[in-house]
Amino acid sequence: AQSVAQPEDQVNVAEGNPLTVKCTYSVSGNPYLFWYVQYPNRGLQFLLKYITGDNLVKGSYGFEAEFNKSQTSFHLKKPSALVSDSALYFCAVRVHSGNTPLVFGKGTRLSVIA
Amino acid sequence: DVKVTQSSRYLVKRTGEKVFLECVQDMDHENMFWYRQDPGLGLRLIYFSYDVKMKEKGDIPEGYSVSREKKERFSLILESASTNQTSMYLCASSLGGRGEQYFGPGTRLTVT
Numbered sequence: 001a002q003s004v005a006q007p008e009d010q011v012n013v014a015e016g017n018p019l020t021v022k023c024t025y026s027v028s029g030n031p032y033l034f035w036y037v038q039y040p041n042r043g044l045q046f047l048l049k050y051i052t053g054d055n056l057v058k059g060s061y062g063f064e065a066e067f068n069k070s071q072t073s074f075h076l077k078k079p080s081a082l083v084s085d086s087a088l089y090f091c092a093v094r095v096h097s098g099n100t101p102l103v104f105g106k107g108t109r110l111s112v113i114a
Numbered sequence: 115d116v117k118v119t120q121s122s123r124y125l126v127k128r129t130g131e132k133v134f135l136e137c138v139q140d141m142d143h144e145n146m147f148w149y150r151q152d153p154g155l156g157l158r159l160i161y162f163s164y165d166v167k168m169k170e171k172g173d174i175p176e177g178y179s180v181s182r183e184k185k186e187r188f189s190l191i192l193e194s195a196s197t198n199q200t201s202m203y204l205c206a207s208s209l210g211g212r213g214e215q216y217f218g219p220g221t222r223l224t225v226t
Contacts, residue, residue, distance in 0.1 A: 009154075034214055043118070043204055043217035044157075090156065101147055101172065102215055106156035 002027045004093050006105035013081045014113050021076040021108045023091030033074040034092040034102060035065055044090060050074060061085070081112045117141070118218035120205055126224045133192040135221050137205030144210050146188035148172075148180065151202040151220070163188055164210075195225045 003026045013019045025031055032051055036044040048059025055067045065076045074091060088109050092102040121136035139146065145164055149157040149172075159172030161180040169180050177199060181189045188207075192199055202222050206215040 036217075041220070041222075043219045044206075044215075046214045046216065049214055101145075101159055101162050103159075104149075104157040106154065 002093055002095060002100070002103045004091050004103055004105035006089075006091055006108045008108050009106075010109045010111065012111045012113060015083055016080050019078050019081040019085070019110065019112070021089050021091075021110060023074045023076065023105060024072050025074060025091070025093040026072065027093055027095050029095040032094045033065075033067060034094075035059065035063070035074075035076050036090045036092065036104075038088040038090065038107075040087075047076070047089075081110075083112050083114050086110055086112045118205055118207055118216050120203075120218040120221050122221050123219060124222050124224075126226065127192075127195050128226055129196060131192075131195050131225075133195050133223065133225075135190040135192075135203055135205075135223070137188045137190070137207075137218055138186055139188075139207040139216070140186065141207070141209075141216075142185065143207035143213075143216075144185075145208045145215075146182065147206040147208075147215065148178075148188065148190045149204045149206065150174070151204055157204065160190065195223075197225050199223065200225045 005024045034049045035047040038044050048057050050057045050067045058064045088107050090107050091105045118139045147162040148160040158174050163169050163182045179191045204220045205218040208215040
């Protein structure tokens, strides 16, 4: 069975500082990994994905994520946080084989303080 | 850009009513999904569909049914709404394979 853990319900960071939102996963097989962001009263917006290849993936709005197979992690990072990055972030996973739906983590609320 | 639309942003229904939530996507995606989102529980999959007239149960199908008569439209039906179905409902679609899912804006349903 596939699962995703986001160990932090809330992350607080000062504007201008680097941010990290953590994600670990469990799948039997090679994973497809995704990050989404949700602003208040909105649907989820796709940020980036890892399918294969380079372990460092760059996405929208200056975000990037690093795939670490040995630690089964896919942490989301940004070098310099903005107040407008404050939102709910979801990590998701799917196995390579088949056409299975994404499995989502419970989400991490990011607050960037001016 | 992919567009996924949902019929209502906010909906208030009474216990026992039959409720229809509609979702339409305009990118010819094979796959469509219905999730509900509740605080502290993240997104939970209700039903999904890989093709017209096909449906698969997700993690929490009880109390729900779905219909997919056309490729672009995926409907979620609450046969007899209950207060524990008060939630945010999110529809998504994807091309399949390695494609990401695209989400609609959500419908916040309140059952009183």
